[in-house]
Amino acid sequence: MELRPCRPARPRRPAARRLERRGVRRRSPRGLTALAQYVQREQLTVIPRQHTEQITIDGHEHDVRLGVWVSNQKSRRDELNEQQLARLAG
Known part of the structure; x- marks a missing residue:
């Protein structure tokens, strides 16, 4: 059996780019608006x-x-920047 060397791990994208790719930046204003309306x-x-x-x-x-x-925001709290956290807290 032949062993092949492992490929090096790909570098992770910064959190802001990962969130942007998921569409979080686009949906955040809608979520904040809906949250304010509900509260x-x-x-x-x-x-x-x-x-x-x-x-x-x-x-x-x-x-x-x-x-x-809201559940997603809580679970991704460590990936949000300070501005996003402040808007969510407000």
Whole structure:
């Protein structure tokens, strides 16, 4: 049996580029808008994972899976920059 040398690991992209590739930067304003709308209406910050919030941006309605978005933000908290963390906390 012949052993082949291992390939070197590929360098990881910076967190900002990984998030951009996933579309997080595009979806973040929608998620923040939906979160603000939900908190204002319900006076609650605990959001069920299944909850979908309908928001209107520039005359177009969007369904935002808010519960999933919040869960993802919490799990990726270490990948967010300071500005994104501040907006989420606000």
